[in-house]
Each structure stands twice: as structure tokens, then as C-alpha cells.
Amino acid sequence: MASLAVLFLPILLLILRAEARPPPPLHGVRHLAFEEGYTQIFGSSNLALHPGGKRVRLALDQSTGSGFASQGLFLHGFFSAAIKLPAAYAAGVVVAFYLSNGDVYEKTHDELDFEFLGNVRGRDWRVQTNVYGNGSTHAGREERYDLPFDPTEDFHHYSILWTHQRIIFYVDETPIREVVRTASMGAAFPSKPMSLYATIWDGSSWATLGGRYGVDYKYAPFVAEFADLVLHACAVDPSTCDATVTSAEQRSAMAAFRRGHMSYSYCHDRRRYAAPLDECAAAERVPAVARLFGPDGMRRRHRGTGHRAAAQDDVM
Numbered sequence: 001m002a003s004l005a006v007l008f009l010p011i012l013l014l015i016l017r018a019e020a021r022p023p024p025p026l027h028g029v030r031h032l033a034f035e036e037g038y039t040q041i042f043g044s045s046n047l048a049l050h051p052g053g054k055r056v057r058l059a060l061d062q063s064t065g066s067g068f069a070s071q072g073l074f075l076h077g078f079f080s081a082a083i084k085l086p087a088a089y090a091a092g093v094v095v096a097f098y099l100s101n102g103d104v105y106e107k108t109h110d111e112l113d114f115e116f117l118g119n120v121r122g123r124d125w126r127v128q129t130n131v132y133g134n135g136s137t138h139a140g141r142e143e144r145y146d147l148p149f150d151p152t153e154d155f156h157h158y159s160i161l162w163t164h165q166r167i168i169f170y171v172d173e174t175p176i177r178e179v180v181r182t183a184s185m186g187a188a189f190p191s192k193p194m195s196l197y198a199t200i201w202d203g204s205s206w207a208t209l210g211g212r213y214g215v216d217y218k219y220a221p222f223v224a225e226f227a228d229l230v231l232h233a234c235a236v237d238p239s240t241c242d243a244t245v246t247s248a249e250q251r252s253a254m255a256a257f258r259r260g261h262m263s264y265s266y267c268h269d270r271r272r273y274a275a276p277l278d279e280c281a282a283a284e285r286v287p288a289v290a291r292l293f294g295p296d297g298m299r300r301r302h303r304g305t306g307h308r309a310a311a312q313d314d315v316m
């Protein structure tokens with residue numbers, strides 16, 4: 001048996017690797033070189049381009065984090081990067097890949113986020129998605145997930161599709177969250193042009209266990225690698241945005257991911273929303289899913305895993 005396992009291990013690894021595929025809207029799309037679409041926004045030499053200009057290295061050390069942004073603003077589009085997160089002990093470290101127009105609309109900005117939150121030893125990086133529209137920062141719409149792979153080991157694709165009607169977040173080829181525009185969301189659905197940003201920064205005050213564990217610069221520099229950068233405006237190439245009509249297969253992959261990996265949802269958080277926001281109705285109606293979450297919106301843990309006490313502290 002043991003020798004059989006050894007025989008099959010390389011095949012298994014090959015299969016796992018092949019699963020880190022880009023989502024369907026990306027198939028056949030050209031990846032931009034850095035200078036074609038982006039510009040550095042902070043961090044001086046902590047941003048470095050690999051030869052060829054298609055890979056970017058963002059570092060955080062004691063002196064500064066770093067980041068870049070798209071040169072242009074986009075009203076609806078498909079945005080994607082393959083990201084490899086820092087492998088060092090990363091409590092307090094935040095890597096963000098997001099759309100925002102906070103520079104243009106100070107009080108009424110829109111935002112769509114992927115935020116990667118570093119963790120204490122023995123606990124994995126977590127991913128958070130969020131949606132703000134027209135300055136609706138009082139109403140957080142956070143969801144958090146653990147990942148079915150080690151995001152520090154290899155590049156994985158993280159993508160945001162934003163159309164007039166819906167927003168889909170993808171991890172590799174799997175849609176993990178869909179926000180459909182509803183009348184009750186009103187302007188909380190992002191509706192003004194945004195830029196794309198990628199940053200690494202010190203989130204000591206909140207990122208890990210409510211800020212109890214800050215960045216330990218003994219482990220610096222913290223390095224995040226970005227590749228396969230994609231900016232695709234729906235207006236320029238509408239076919240990319242047709243992928244909003246996800247197949248039955250994609251729908252069930254999304255449901256399975258959320259059942260297996262969602263660790264927090266604002267839709268289940270009764271401390272923040274005594275009554276769930278209207279767009280949550282569908283999520284709330286599935287008892288098999290609702291049952292997985294406590295009144296604090298956190299996933300219920302089985303007793304005896306030792307995770308529960310820590311997880312409960314791990315709030316916004």
C-alpha cells in the first residue's frame with residue numbers, strides 16, 4: 001500500500017496543480033505587462049518588477065508597505081491576478097486586491113475587495129470579500145473564507161467580475177460569491193467608475209484576532225507576488241462580461257465552496273443586523289447553510305477542535 005501511495009503521489013500533485021485554473025471569463029484573455037496598465041502608488045523599492053514586466057513583487061518591511069493601481073478607471077469589467085502570499089509568519093499582514101474610487105469620491109465611494117489576512121502560527125491565511133457602494137461603509141457586507149489550499153505555496157487566481165447586474169468573486173475557476181443587484185440595495189451596489197489596486201500593508205490594529213497580534217518585523221520582508229494581471233472593461237469587450245450567466249456546474253461549485261469554506265458572513269450576523277439585509281434572504285432560506293453559523297455570524301465549530309474560543313474573538 002505504502003509503495004502504491006508513493007507511486008500515485010506525483011500524479012495527485014499534478015492534478016491538484018492543474019486545478020489552479022483561471023475562471024471561465026479569463027480563458028484566452030491576454031495578460032497585461034505592468035507598464036501597459038498599472039502604476040506604482042507607494043512603497044518605492046518595495047515594489048519590484050520581474051524581468052519581462054509581467055510579474056510584480058510587493059514587499060512590506062519596517063519602512064513601508066507597497067502597492068500599485070490601474071492607470072485608468074473602469075465602469076464594469078473583469079479584474080484578475082494570480083497571487084502568491086507571503087510564506088513567513090504573517091500575523092497582522094494584509095494583502096489587498098480591490099476596486100475603489102475613494103480618491104475621487106471621498107464621501108460616496110464604491111469598493112469591491114479581496115483582502116487576505118495573515119495569521120498566527122499554525123493558522124492559515126483567511127480571505128475576506130466586501131462590497132461598498134456610495135459610501136455605505138456603515139453597512140459592512142463582509143464574508144470570510146478559509147482556502148482549500150495553501151495560498152503561500154503557489155499562485156492562485158483571484159478575480160472580480162463587476163457588471164451592471166451582478167458582482168462575482170472567483171478563487172481560481174470557482175465562483176465563491178455572487179451579489180445580484182436588488183432594488184433594496186439601491187446605491188449600495190457599486191455604480192461609479194473604479195480603479196484596481198493591489199497593496200500590502202501593516203494591519204496590526206485589526207487583521208489578526210481583532211488586533212491582538214501585530215506584525216512581527218523579525219520575519220520581514222513579507223513578500224506577495226502578482227502575475228497574470230488582467231483588466232478587462234465590459235465596454236471594450238462585452239463577451240467577457242457575458243460570463244455572468246454561470247453554468248449549473250459553476251452554481252453547484254459555488255454552493256459547495258460556501259458550505260465548506262465560508263467562516264463568517266454578515267448575512268448570519270445577528271449582532272450587527274438583527275434582521276438580515278434584504279439581499280441575504282436567499283442565503284437565509286437554506287436551513288442547511290444557516291445552521292452552520294452562530295448568531296455572531298461565525299461558523300460554528302465542533303466542540304473539541306480547540307478553534308472555537310479563538311474563532312469567536314476573531315471578529316471585525
Ligand SMILES: *[C@@H]1O[C@H](CO)[C@@H](O)[C@H](O)[C@H]1NC(C)=O
Nearest residue numbers: 107108133134135186187188
Ligand atoms: C449617494 O450618497 C449621497 C450622499 O449621501 C446622496 O446624496 C446620493 O443621492 C446617493 N446616490 C444615490 C444614487 O443614491
